[in-house]
Amino acid sequence: MPCVLLVNPWIDDFAAYDLWARPLGLLTVGAWLERAGADVQLLDCLAREVWGGTHRRFGTGKYVAAPIPPPPALGGVPRRYRRYGAPEAAIIEFLDRLHPPDYILITCLMTYWYPGAFAAARLLRRRYPKAVIILGGVYAFLCPEHARAAGLFDHILPHKDPDALARRLGAITRLPLTANPGRAVYHLYGTPLRHAAWLTGVGCPYRCDYCATPLMYPGLIRKSPADLVAELDEITMVTGARDIAFYDDALLADSEKHFQPFLESWLARGRFVRFHLPNAVHARWLTPDLCALMRRTGFTTIRLGMESLAQDLQSRSGFKVSADEMERGVAALRGAGFTAAEMGAYILFGAPEQTLAQTLADLEYAHRLGLQVSLAAYSPIPGTPDFTRSLVDWPQLADEPLLQNNTLTIVRRAVDYQVARRRMLALNRRRLA
Ligand code: SF4
Structure with missing residues (x-):
């Protein structure tokens, strides 16, 4: 059975705060894949329980973050630009413990967060040159041509309809995927969550x-x-x-x-x-x-x-x-x-x-x-x-x-x-x- 790596990538932005966020679409697709027999693993670059961060009231908190140079289009903006999420070295160590994936499914929520998804795709392509890299999420839905032009992904999934998404992903992975029932696979974190x-x-x-x-x-x-x-x-x-x-x-x-x-x-x-x-x-x-x-x-x-x-x-x-x-x-x-x-x-x-x-x-x-x-x-x-x-x-x-x-x-x-x-x-x- 194929091995699939689900990836919630970094956020590159001027500000980000963990207000109970989880990559729900990705985790739900993970359930479809598991039900079809795939070996599913998760890399969530933002999970504070895995990478650290500061913890505030009721389970909210600040992500770990490091300042990075802004992309040229944001060069003149008088705000500090950061990469939110795990340091790259920690991710590389984390990947050492995983089975090499056949398919990598990267999500991207906000349209302007694509640099984090692109950076994750580049890192994973270097590491797993034979894996098929697929992009989904709201950015893929709203800006499919922009995502395609990057040339980083083997497939873009611009679908939000669960049945259409399951059909397309099933055709790519040759797995019998069905969208129902669609529950998020939280057990993939492998650790208690706040x-x-x-x-x-x-x-x-x-x-x-x-x-x-x-x-x-x-x-x-x-x-x-x-x-x-x-x-x-x-x-x-x-x-x-x-x-x-x-x-x-x-x-x-x-x-x-x-x-x-x-x-x-x-x-x-x-x-x-x-x-x-x-x-x-x-x-x-x-x-x-x-x-x-x-x-x-x-x-x-x-x-x-x-x-x-x-x-x-x-x-x-x-x-x-x-x-x-x-x-x-x-x-x-x-x-x-x-x-x-x-x-x-x-x-x-x-x-x-x-x-x-x-x-x-x-x-x-x-x-x-x-x-x-x-x-x-x-x-x-x-x-x-x-x-x-x-x-x-x-x-x-x-x-x-x-x-x-x-x-x-x-x-x-x-x-x-x-x-x-x-x-x-x-x-x-x-x-x-
Ligand atoms: S369309 Fe619905 S979800 Fe969107 S802002 Fe309006 S009320 Fe809220």
Whole structure:
């Protein structure tokens, strides 16, 4: 049976923080490969449990990192550029302990993180010249031509549909791959983990102009509540993690059929974990019953995707949340006992045609509701309507994914960002005082 090495490569960026991240797509493909009989191994260049790093609250923390010269396209940016993840020498030692792979499957999440994936491909090509190197992940989906032009990969997998991806990968590896059931293979870490990331499904019913989710998943795909309980049992047993982060894009959609029955069954298991929502949930779907259940099941970090209540931005996000819905949602959370330290809202900064005055008004509004506020800097994502708007001012975005980095939004609008950031910090200090 073929030997497959799954690789979560380095992140080269101005900033990166481990907010319960795991390479979920890669780990799920690992399950398909194992089920088809492959010998599957994992190299996760970012796993703090393997390579070190600093550990903060609830299993989050800082990756190990080293300063590196920025690529020429980012040469003038007044920020330090780093490679996040294991030192290369440690990776080479790690590879010495593995079986030589026949296939190497590298993922890459953000489009502007491709240098880390390219560096991993070069290292692995030198080490295993006969192995077939395959690239997948969101970057491969959004920028397949850019990835192909690098000439580093034998195959690019620009698929997000699980069945299509399983078919294509099955044809390459000659393995009978099927996408269902799709559980992440956490046991491949071979070590206890501080946290686990998790998806109960993919897709979102909205089509916000700045978001890639509608491009990747045309509809909602969900696992059944019974499968979710069994999967969470397995994840917590295999990893020992007590902090679990949901990365769904629309976790609470149809919650009475999906999320609520799962939580009720999980509660009946009587096992303790802390749940976190770093990817934010929709305030409109928070009801008093659901919030009470979330409180009882150990939810600890609640984030709401408010983005902006400005009319033009609302119309570009399908009116996914109104002021009324925010107020009802926050009241339901508060009624269930969630505190200001646990609840927060993401406020968008720097989207096309978004003004500083709008951002400041959104910060003030969310603060008045009793929420901590966090600025989420806009990142132009190829294929989205806002990307097309961004090209008007910044045509180079189309050819160079490095320029899609959200830090560049902050740098380009530095004066506005400083004003918004100062306001955000002042409001949060007041909230938590
Ligand atoms: S609601 Fe969230 S996940 Fe859905 S399309 Fe909008 S930004 Fe994306």
